[in-house]
Amino acid sequence: MHRREVRVLLHYSGDSKYSVNALIASLDKHGWGGKLVLARSPEELLDHAVSLASKGFRVIVGLSLMTVQIPRRLSLISRLRELGGRLGLFLVAGGSHPSGDPAGTILSLGFDAALVGEAEEAFPSLLEALEEGLDPYALRGVALRCGDHVFFRGRARPISLDEYSSFPYWRGLMGPIEITRGCVWGCRYCQVTYMHGALMRHRSIGSVLRLAEEFYRRGLRDLRFISPDSFSYGGDGRSIALDKLSELLEKLHALASRHGGRIFFGTFPSEVRPEKVVDDTMRVLKGRVANKAIIFGAQSGSPRILREIRRGHGVEEVLEAAETALKYGFRSDVDFIFGLPGESREDVEASLRLAERLVSMGARIHAHTFIPLPGSPYSEAPPGRIPLWAKKRLYKLIGRGGLYGQWEAQERLARQIHELRAKGLILGAKGWRMLRSTC
Numbered sequence: 070m071h072r073r074e075v076r077v078l079l080h081y082s083g084d085s086k087y088s089v090n091a092l093i094a095s096l097d098k099h100g101w102g103g104k105l106v107l108a109r110s111p112e113e114l115l116d117h118a119v120s121l122a123s124k125g126f127r128v129i130v131g132l133s134l135m136t137v138q139i140p141r142r143l144s145l146i147s148r149l150r151e152l153g154g155r156l157g158l159f160l161v162a163g164g165s166h167p168s169g170d171p172a173g174t175i176l177s178l179g180f181d182a183a184l185v186g187e188a189e190e191a192f193p194s195l196l197e198a199l200e201e202g203l204d205p206y207a208l209r210g211v212a213l214r215c216g217d218h219v220f221f222r223g224r225a226r227p228i229s230l231d232e233y234s235s236f237p238y239w240r241g242l243m244g245p246i247e248i249t250r251g252c253v254w255g256c257r258y259c260q261v262t263y264m265h266g267a268l269m270r271h272r273s274i275g276s277v278l279r280l281a282e283e284f285y286r287r288g289l290r291d292l293r294f295i296s297p298d299s300f301s302y303g304g305d306g307r308s309i310a311l312d313k314l315s316e317l318l319e320k321l322h323a324l325a326s327r328h329g330g331r332i333f334f335g336t337f338p339s340e341v342r343p344e345k346v347v348d349d350t351m352r353v354l355k356g357r358v359a360n361k362a363i364i365f366g367a368q369s370g371s372p373r374i375l376r377e378i379r380r381g382h383g384v385e386e387v388l389e390a391a392e393t394a395l396k397y398g399f400r401s402d403v404d405f406i407f408g409l410p411g412e413s414r415e416d417v418e419a420s421l422r423l424a425e426r427l428v429s430m431g432a433r434i435h436a437h438t439f440i441p442l443p444g445s446p447y448s449e450a451p452p453g454r455i456p457l458w459a460k461k462r463l464y465k466l467i468g469r470g471g472l473y474g475q476w477e478a479q480e481r482l483a484r485q486i487h488e489l490r491a492k493g494l495i496l497g498a499k500g501w502r503m504l505r506s507t508c
Contacts, residue, residue, distance in 0.1 A: 169444020172500030370423030408453025452483030
């Protein structure tokens, strides 16, 4: 049987470009760059799909999806499914949502394959199988439709970050440098540990510096980093590897100075944990970074809730972190999540009191509403809801310039995601029971 040549069509959207940058870099590394087409809008994606299929190519369409993007991506997914039926498109989804709900991604959303966990090696392997007529069911890290069920052999091996670039600088596509992957804490509301594992993997200092050099050589100035906890760099996630952290920031600072650039570390998207905001780490940061604030997570002011969500720190560490940051000239931006499962009025009161105290110390509060995310232990929990009396207190903090965030939009989004789960478009825990290791 004649096999059609493959073309890979990726949706390069602004809200997914960090993950897609890493995927493009991996495709180039594995020799797929000449068959890769990028589309920057839904309309361009659909037009390219039609055009490539009309030329006789087998078109593999890839979307990177986070759960919070699903409500606004449903229309595009529906149009792709309709086109796929007519043109023979093969639809692949990767990212945190397919990793948390592979069965729902295939059986409910209608994708042909879901990449579960890291895609740098799994996606190129799937493409090779599709083009060469090999057995895709032999692959790890790829979930595939199998009758009324979904086939999944298990996750692909964890990659070494040094083997892959965070962005394809040779294409002029730039972004933050991912310095760490994985998280040891396993907070019950979060997908990170359950997507990337509990073993923290760090990009070597040499690899970070090479990517930073490429970034600055192209005339860009402000370099940022991706990490679940940037003060854990070089360590096991629980302790601080001060020598590695100090060496990294000292060498990055020297490189940035030579190029007239700046580095932003300990701020988005490389926040830190409060128990690591101590004199030693702040001395390392001071004078080497351009950011005037650091971001760390409190998540709750209730000791009971902090234990329930497995945060691994208490309230005192949050207050001490804000005091220590201020001592070294940094403002604290502190994350709080309202509407967490099992939260009582007393728990909400404790969070509000802590938030108000932090604002009085010069901190700002970054407020969030809890969203049940597939793949996390709280995936089946009800959507977060903030009572009116608590909202009034939050509004007062906004008026004082002490609070910001998309917490009201997230409250609506949490309801939408809950409704998608009720309709069966997100299968969650039920979907994991539908996975089969044979087909």
